[in-house]
Amino acid sequence: MSNKTKRHLLSHVTIGLILPLSSTVQAQSVVSEPHGSAQHAPAQLFPPADSSYDWVQLSSFEMLKGEIKNLYDDRLEFKSDELDTIFIDWEDVLVLQSHDVISVGFTDLTTKTGLLRLQRDKLYIDDQVFDRSQVMTLISGEQTESNYWSSKISLGANFRSGNAEQVDYSAIANAHRRTTESRFNLDYFGNYSKSEGVNNINNHRLNSYFDWYLSKQFYLRPIFAEIYLDPIKNIQYKATLGFGLGYDILDTPKSDWSISGGPAYTFTKFDNVATDASDNDGSGALVVESAFDTELSEDIDFNALYRVQHGNDKSGGYTHHALAGFSIELTDMFDLDLSLVWDHTNKLQADSGGVTPEKNDYQFIIGFGIDI
Numbered sequence: 136m137s138n139k140t141k142r143h144l145l146s147h148v149t150i151g152l153i154l155p156l157s158s159t160v161q162a163q164s165v166v167s168e169p170h171g172s173a174q175h176a177p178a179q180l181f182p183p184a185d186s187s188y189d190w191v192q193l194s195s196f197e198m199l200k201g202e203i204k205n206l207y208d209d210r211l212e213f214k215s216d217e218l219d220t221i222f223i224d225w226e227d228v229l230v231l232q233s234h235d236v237i238s239v240g241f242t243d244l245t246t247k248t249g250l251l252r253l254q255r256d257k258l259y260i261d262d263q264v265f266d267r268s269q270v271m272t273l274i275s276g277e278q279t280e281s282n283y284w285s286s287k288i289s290l291g292a293n294f295r296s297g298n299a300e301q302v303d304y305s306a307i308a309n310a311h312r313r314t315t316e317s318r319f320n321l322d323y324f325g326n327y328s329k330s331e332g333v334n335n336i337n338n339h340r341l342n343s344y345f346d347w348y349l350s351k352q353f354y355l356r357p358i359f360a361e362i363y364l365d366p367i368k369n370i371q372y373k374a375t376l377g378f379g380l381g382y383d384i385l386d387t388p389k390s391d392w393s394i395s396g397g398p399a400y401t402f403t404k405f406d407n408v409a410t411d412a413s414d415n416d417g418s419g420a421l422v423v424e425s426a427f428d429t430e431l432s433e434d435i436d437f438n439a440l441y442r443v444q445h446g447n448d449k450s451g452g453y454t455h456h457a458l459a460g461f462s463i464e465l466t467d468m469f470d471l472d473l474s475l476v477w478d479h480t481n482k483l484q485a486d487s488g489g490v491t492p493e494k495n496d497y498q499f500i501i502g503f504g505i506d507i
Contacts, residue, residue: 181230182198182200182230182232185200185232185234186234187234188200188201188202188216188234189201189202189203189213189231189232189233189234189235190230190231190232191203191211191213191223191228191230191231191232192228192229192230192231193223193227193228193229194226194227194228194229195227196229199213199215199216199217199218199221200215200216201213201214201215201216201217202214202275203231203233203237203251203273203275204220204275205272205273205274205275205313206225206270206272206273207272207313208386208387208391209224209225209226209386209387210222210223210224210225211223211224211225211228211231211273219467220467224389228253229254229255230252230253230254230255231251231252231253232251232252232253233250233251233252234250235250235275236248236249236250236251237249237250237251237260237273237274237275238273238274238275238315239251239258239260239265239270239272239273239315240270240271240272240273240274240314240315240316241265241269241270241271242269242270242271242350242351243269244315244316244348244349244350246315246316247260247263247265248260249261249263251273253267255267256268258270271315271351272313272314272315274314274315283312283313283314284310284311284312285310285311285313285506285507286308286309286310286311286506286507287308287309287470287504287505287506287507288306288307288308288309288504288505288507289306289307289308289470289472289474289502289503289504289505290304290305290306290502290503290505291303291304291305291306291500291501291502291503292304292305301328301329301330301331302327302328302329302330303326303327303328303329303336304326304327304328305325305326305327305498305500305502306323306324306325306502307322307323307324307325307472307474307500307502307504308322308323309321309322309323316347316348317345317346317347317348318345318346319343319344319345319346320343320344320345320346321341321342321343322340322341322342322343323339323340323341323342324339324340324342324458324476325338325339325340326338326339326498326500334367335367336367337364337365337366337367338363338364338365338367338368338478338496339363339364339365340361340362340363340364340456341361341362341363342359342360342361342442343359343360343361344356344358344359344360344395345357345358345359346381346395351383351386352382352383352386353380353381353382353383354380354381354382354383354395355380355381356378356379356380356381356395356397357378358376358377358378359376359377359378359379359395359397359399359422360374360375360376360377361373361374361375362374362375363375366406366407367492368480368483368492368496369405369406369407369408369483369484369485369486369492370403370404370405370406371404371405371406372403372404373401373402373403373404373450373451374401374402375399375400375401375402375420375422375444376399376400376401377397377398377399377400377420377422378397378398378399379395379396379397379398379422380395380396380397381393381394381395381396382394382395385427389429389430390427390428390429390430391426391427391428391429392425392426392427392428393425393426394423394424394425395423395424395425396421396422396423396424397421397422398419398420398421398422399419399420399421399422399444400417400418400419400420401417401418401419401420401444401446401450402415402416402417403415403416403417403449403450403451405484406486407486407487408484408485408486408487409485409487409489410487412484416447416449416450417450418446418447418449418450419446420444420445420446420450421444421445421446422442422443422444423442423443424440424441424442424443425440425441425442426438426439426440427439427440431461433464434463434464435461435462435463435464436461436462436464437459437460437461437462438458438459438460438462439457439458439459439460440456440457440458440459441455441456441457441458442455442456442457443455448482449482449484450482451480451481451482451483452480452481452482453479453481453482454478454479454480454481455477455478455479456476456477456478457476457477457478457479458474458475458476458477459474459475460472460473460474460475461473462504467506468505468506469503469504469505469506470503470504470505470506471501471502471503471504472500472501472502472503472504473499473500473501474498474499474500474502475497475498475499475500476496476497476498476499476500477495477496477497478495478496479494479495479496480494481494
């Protein structure tokens with residue numbers, strides 16, 4: 136947490152810090168005698184009973200009121216009444232108190248719903264007591280569909296006219312659904328470029344998967360799929376469907392690293408082939424994927440993805456899709472996204488003119504992201 140944010144927190148909680156769980160008369164005496172014997176040490180202060188707001192108290196004894204949004208990957212998303220949406224490391228939360236029901240997912244994959252109060256190492260849901268270390272996820276409210284989804288889209292464009300006519304655009308979009316037991320992910324990545332009437336870039340990649348957690352780190356991926364279009368590489372479309380397993384190698388409040396993979400079937404439809412050649416091919420394949428995300432600072436995140444697919448030579452042989460990028464937070468809603476992409480296909484099919492496309496494509500993309 137930056138010094139600036141801490142200063143905002145301190146300025147916001149001045150009133151809240153002088154309201155211990157005591158009677159109104161006692162609270163008034165604290166205000167009227169700030170230097171008297173009625174003062175309380177920070178460790179004696181607790182969030183007040185409240186029927187309208189959730190409260191969070193940090194390990195530094197600072198307090199915020201607002202709304203609990205969710206807890207994933209040991210990061211609490213909390214919408215402060217004054218500071219808007221902030222993310223707090225789970226280990227920095229001393230007390231957490233809800234005014235409405237919260238759905239809690241535990242490491243044994245069970246779920247409980249009710250009024251929540253966390254005090255140090257103990258979690259209370261209505262009248263039941265749980266160990267804090269067993270908490271895996273939190274979702275505000277009942278387990279309804281609207282509480283599960285989040286999405287982001289990042290767009291970049293360049294339009295040029297005059298001595299040269301050129302149009303370029305890129306788009307990266309993500310939709311994510313997370314419950315206490317599972318997650319669904321849908322990604323789109325696309326680029327288009329046309330210069331002087333010639334289309335020199337036109338590729339689109341749609342990737343999706345569904346994970347069901349078997350434990351806090353192991354998950355079953357009963358289905359994953361990808362559709363890839365790139366007529367410049369003589370690929371009208373390439374569809375891949377498979378299943379597999381995954382494991383979270385690293386899962387901390389600031390960093391996540393996972394690896395997954397499994398067998399798949401891939402089908403390729405070629406855009407342009409010689410008269411006597413087949414225009415499609417299907418084969419078995421092996422797909423392995425590794426994803427890494429880390430928080431470099433309060434406003435800058437780094438993410439990387441490496442996906443390898445190995446099939447027969449006609450389907451491309453060894454192919455990979457690699458992406459590394461920085462997301463720089465400009466406001467609560469808008470980000471500046473910088474991405475470097477490397478696509479490689481080891482075996483490409485020649486077109487009807489006998490021309491074989493280049494094996495490697497490199498792209499550097501600058502876009503503005505919008506959190507929805």
